[in-house]
Amino acid sequence: MDEQKLAEQLAKTGNLMDLCSGEEWLNEIETAEDDGWIEAGVMMKPYVEYLKSRTPEQIKVQFRQMRIQSILLPELHNWMQSWGLGISFEAVHLEARRVLRRHLKQLTPEQEAWLDALVAEDDQNLPTEERTLRAQVVAMLSNLFTGDDWQTLADIAAQDMAKGVLQVAQVNTIPPVAV
Amino acid sequence: MVQSLQLVTSRGQVVTGQIVPMEQRHFEDVEELWRPILIEANQPDAGWIWDYKLRQSQQQERYEAYSLDVDGFSQGLIFIETHWHRSQLPERSPLVYVEAISSAPWNRVDIEQPPWLKGIGRLLLLFSRQRSVELGYRGRVGLHSLPNVEGFYHSLGMPDYGPDPERDGLVYFEYGAIQS
Numbered sequence: 001m002d003e004q005k006l007a008e009q010l011a012k013t014g015n016l017m018d019l020c021s022g023e024e025w026l027n028e029i030e031t032a033e034d035d036g037w038i039e040a041g042v043m044m045k046p047y048v049e050y051l052k053s054r055t056p057e058q059i060k061v062q063f064r065q066m067r068i069q070s071i072l073l074p075e076l077h078n079w080m081q082s083w084g085l086g087i088s089f090e091a092v093h094l095e096a097r098r099v100l101r102r103h104l105k106q107l108t109p110e111q112e113a114w115l116d117a118l119v120a121e122d123d124q125n126l127p128t129e130e131r132t133l134r135a136q137v138v139a140m141l142s143n144l145f146t147g148d149d150w151q152t153l154a155d156i157a158a159q160d161m162a163k164g165v166l167q168v169a170q171v172n173t174i175p176p177v178a179v
Numbered sequence: 180m181v182q183s184l185q186l187v188t189s190r191g192q193v194v195t196g197q198i199v200p201m202e203q204r205h206f207e208d209v210e211e212l213w214r215p216i217l218i219e220a221n222q223p224d225a226g227w228i229w230d231y232k233l234r235q236s237q238q239q240e241r242y243e244a245y246s247l248d249v250d251g252f253s254q255g256l257i258f259i260e261t262h263w264h265r266s267q268l269p270e271r272s273p274l275v276y277v278e279a280i281s282s283a284p285w286n287r288v289d290i291e292q293p294p295w296l297k298g299i300g301r302l303l304l305l306f307s308r309q310r311s312v313e314l315g316y317r318g319r320v321g322l323h324s325l326p327n328v329e330g331f332y333h334s335l336g337m338p339d340y341g342p343d344p345e346r347d348g349l350v351y352f353e354y355g356a357i358q359s
Contacts, residue, residue, distance in 0.1 A: 032298075040280045040324050045325065063295070070251070076251075094207075
C-alpha cells in the first residue's frame, strides 16, 4: 500500500482503515509474500524464543483450541446478549469465558469428538442454516455449565449491577440547599 | 462505533476483525491460547509483558494498547507510546512509537502451514499510522524490528535506518509523514 494511496484515502475520508476491506485489500493480503513474523520491540524477544521452542505436537494442540474457541466464543457472546444483563454484561461475559475455558480442559472423549466435528463442519464453509452442529452450540454450552457456574455468573451480575447503581448515587448526590 | 476490517483465513474464508482497546479478556486470550504450554510446564515466566502493558495503557495516557479481535478473541496485539518519542531524522518530529507488536502463534508459516490468518501485521501497522494522523503526527511511526523480521517491514515500504546500538542493535524503521 503506497504512500500515494494513503494520502488519497486521508484526503477522501480521513481514515486509513477504510482501506482494509474490499477486493483490492483482500487481494493485497492474500498475495503478499509474508511469512507471518511481525514482532517488533525488544520486549517481544521472549515471545519469539518461546514460539521457536514449540514442538509440532504442542502447536497442533494450540491450533485446535483456537479453532474450537473461535466458534464457541462468538456463540457464547451472542447467547449472553439475550440474557438482559445491561451494565453487568462485560463482567459476566468475562467470567463466562473463564468458566468455558475451564470446562474445555476437562472434557469427555465424546465431547472432544463432537468439538472436532464442529470444527470440521466450520471448515466446509456452509451457509449458516446448514451448520447443524453449530446450531447446537448454545445447547451444549447450557449443558456444560454446572449449577455452581450459573450461581457464580448470577453473583457477578448482581455485584456489578449493585456497583453500577451505587456509582450513579455517588455521581448524582446533590448537596443540601440552605433555606 | 468500532470499524470492521477484513482478513482471510487459510480456508479461504473472509472474516471480520476489529481493532479495539486491549482489555483484561485479551490478556486472558494470550495466557490461555497464545502461550498455554509455558504455564502447564511450570516454566519461569518468559518475561511476558502484556499484563504489564495492559496496566500501563490503563494508567498512563501516553501508552495505548490494542487488540485485533477476530471471532471473539485476540489474533494480534500492538502497544504504542504517543507522547515522548521523536523521529530519528534531523527534524526530530513527534511520532507514534511501536513498543511492541505481535501476532498469535498460528498466523505464521513455520508454525502453521498455511498460516491461519494473513494481514495481521499490515492491519496493526496501518492502525498505528492512523493513530499518528489523529494525534497530529501526520502518519509518522517508528519501531525496532526483531531479528529476521526486517523483511516484513521492508515489504511494507518502511524506511530502514540501520541497527540501533541503544536497542541491542535492533534495526530501526520509521515511516515519515504521509505527504498530501
